[in-house]
Amino acid sequence: MDIAKVINGIRVDPASTAPMYLQIANSFMTKIQGNLLPAGTKLPPERELADLLSVSRTTIINAYRLLEERGLIATRIGSGTYVAEMPAADPQTPAMPWEQLFTPRYKSPLSSLLRNLVAAPTANKNISFAAGMPDPLLYPLNVIQEALVGERSSMECAEFGYIATDGYLPLKQSLTAWQSRHGIDTSAEKTLIVSGSQQGLYLIIKAFVEPRDYVIVESPTYLGAIQIFEASGARILCLPQSASLDLELLEDYLIRYRPKLFYTIPTFQNPTGRIMSLRDRQELIRLGARYRLAIVEDDPYGQLYYGQQPPPSLKSLDTYGGVIYLGTFSKILFPALRIGWVNAETAVVNRLSEQKQFIDLHSNNLSQKIIHLCLTEDYLEAHLKTVRRVYRKRRDTAASALRRYCGGHLDFELPEGGFYLWCDVRPPVSPDELLRCAAAEGVTFVPGQAFYVNGAESHQIRLCFVTHDDTLLSEGIRRLGKIFASGAAQRDDQSKMARKPII
């Protein structure tokens, strides 16, 4: 036995979290599988190896035992320990062909470069206006503590076991009361608690949409919704946004295609910030009733108004039971709780609940309890006043900065609520190109084509103005302005715009 050859490369790192016996066993495994220690090679006795590696004998005993359990070595009584014979058929185990085993996957139209830029956080000299994230400094963390350990806390053991799939009953009741204050007549039986409104949307699509079914979405619309619809194999009909709802086109779609549903964000739309007028809402309900259209109303920003209250929700105007309302507190409280809810007719809630049970049994109890306490302690109204005030000021700061630094290059309409400024780029430049230049200056945002089906081209960008304080906000926009000032971003002409390959 050539001791040197055997122990060459066997390393023990005391700083590693892995126990020493495991490190040693894995080192041996690598050598054996790499054929550096052929079958039949004699290994040193335990005591000898322990001395050589400066570890305890117990460590070697454990390492050898693990290797033996893995079938890589064998002990012959009275003879010693040897590298085991490998089955003749596979001297080297081929790698698992995972890609061949996977089901087809959905490919996002955004190139990976862009995805990385969009995902870059605010850090290391980058200011991100990309993610729709409420300001962490406003998170009411004290509420969590109050909820769980304060005087009003009432953590009972039984509430921390498995609970009903459709949700923690006290929360469904307090949500019902909350909804009724906003004109929505619902009940606990018509409420399903979901793991974020994202899951609500996922469940709705699973319950209604088969491949080749038609659905209608606004254009542009929420990026996450486009991805789920595209991944589902649905055929997506787009309703381009304008000053008012294009009811003629909508009715045409309804007659011609009998779509399964219409997905809309009527209040402070993501990304445009638009509000659907009361009159349009009423007309939409009338059309929906006539054609028995399921309308999915996604409402994450409805409470975040900076001037007058927006028109009542579609759900509160619903006369025929076809509106499925998606609510969440992620943008108002904080995203970490991952709790949202669905208000819909009982048949729909039951169908979604059946689907949800497969996915995660039920949403987590702790978060449900926290939100319930926020609602019943009336904490939410006070908090909302604060965030409305702070975010309104930031909207105005961002608007001023845009006019000052990017005037003539980024056009926008001042949103009356919500998170985003949706800007037209003038003269037209590819948003990708703009993003690359911006990232070099230390500011990022989401390029407009992300919000269109099939990543259709656009000359728009979305800026989230709520996350950072006024100083950082202005600074970020100042950096944006530098790009235009320097003429760094090339003007696109029409021929170049056509079908750029996505790398």
Next chain:
Amino acid sequence: MDIAKVINGIRVDPASTAPMYLQIANSFMTKIQGNLLPAGTKLPPERELADLLSVSRTTIINAYRLLEERGLIATRIGSGTYVAEMPAADPQTPAMPWEQLFTPRYKSPLSSLLRNLVAAPTANKNISFAAGMPDPLLYPLNVIQEALVGERSSMECAEFGYIATDGYLPLKQSLTAWQSRHGIDTSAEKTLIVSGSQQGLYLIIKAFVEPRDYVIVESPTYLGAIQIFEASGARILCLPQSASLDLELLEDYLIRYRPKLFYTIPTFQNPTGRIMSLRDRQELIRLGARYRLAIVEDDPYGQLYYGQQPPPSLKSLDTYGGVIYLGTFSKILFPALRIGWVNAETAVVNRLSEQKQFIDLHSNNLSQKIIHLCLTEDYLEAHLKTVRRVYRKRRDTAASALRRYCGGHLDFELPEGGFYLWCDVRPPVSPDELLRCAAAEGVTFVPGQAFYVNGAESHQIRLCFVTHDDTLLSEGIRRLGKIFASGAAQRDDQSKMARKPII
């Protein structure tokens, strides 16, 4: 205007959580849609109606405004308020045809009667041995408080925003350390945090299994897994459980059908409580390597041993990278957190992560933080010692009670760990029949056919012995014994067993 007719049936309930204006508006809406107030009917002036209903004028103003927004009434200046003209095409809005819009749903083989019995909690004179629920009285709720407000608490705002889909990095690192203590060599990059191991299983099936793909499962196996596999449209090959793994049959399946994966619970299997021997695990790994089989190892009970430690996990014996490990603390800590994890090769973790993003963006931060603190504060080991001790005693109590009260009627092998006693019914009686009689006596359990694919018949029942204290445990089993003593459950003969209709 016939005032009496107009206000007949308009009710206000001060005790209701819904505001009064909303109650009034909805009462009117019901009458209008029910044609009890035809188009053109004049409604009372606001002040008059307020007096009639004994509410404030403001309440009526709000009620009328809501009805007008909903298009149900119209105000003609100088003339008054009238029920609006309905569009000619639909005097009555038909109900939404939800069932026609839904995608096909999965039908559970258990009849709804049985599902209700199985779901009945321990309350109102019923003792349930059905749900696999850890004892709530052992839940370490103080840990939550410690984690969130104690000295070691470190809730930072940023940790409560949106986080990475694959999970809270500190948790992935502490899980890696935890796994390495159990012989599993993994890393943060090979770990995905999921919303309970249920979601882990759901993601795996979405990533690997298309309709008509083959999968292998043990028979019997975990009910929730059967449901997801059946719902996915997979063709399920069953590996009947016996004293040792039927490697011949398994290899036959691998050659003949090239299944996508093999789903197994090798330690304290649900429902049988069996342990796959070390030798069988090694042979399984060898087979897996030869045929490049993906093995899904579900391990919720591995730490709950009552005697000696079970053999090392398949993942720790994995030589070819094909084992996908599913872990959870739901059975050890408490289910409410809804956090589990997957350990697998990076290609698999990435694919599952892409899928998860659509579903719920990321699992909730609070629970991830709590588990991370349990791991790093070394709380878990101490807690495990407690639950092992308590549950072992309960296992023994249950076993004694079974011998005493049901001796000769319920046969079982004493499990060395886990949650369940898997009992053969002698002489053979339909478990449904037994359950109905048992429920009448005030004790419930899960009938055996729930754990077989297609609800194939069985003469077995599963009892969960960990949830209740020894007194309740014995009492529940005593009640079970009464059924056999009274001969209430009919003996099934072979002809009756064949294909009972499921109501």
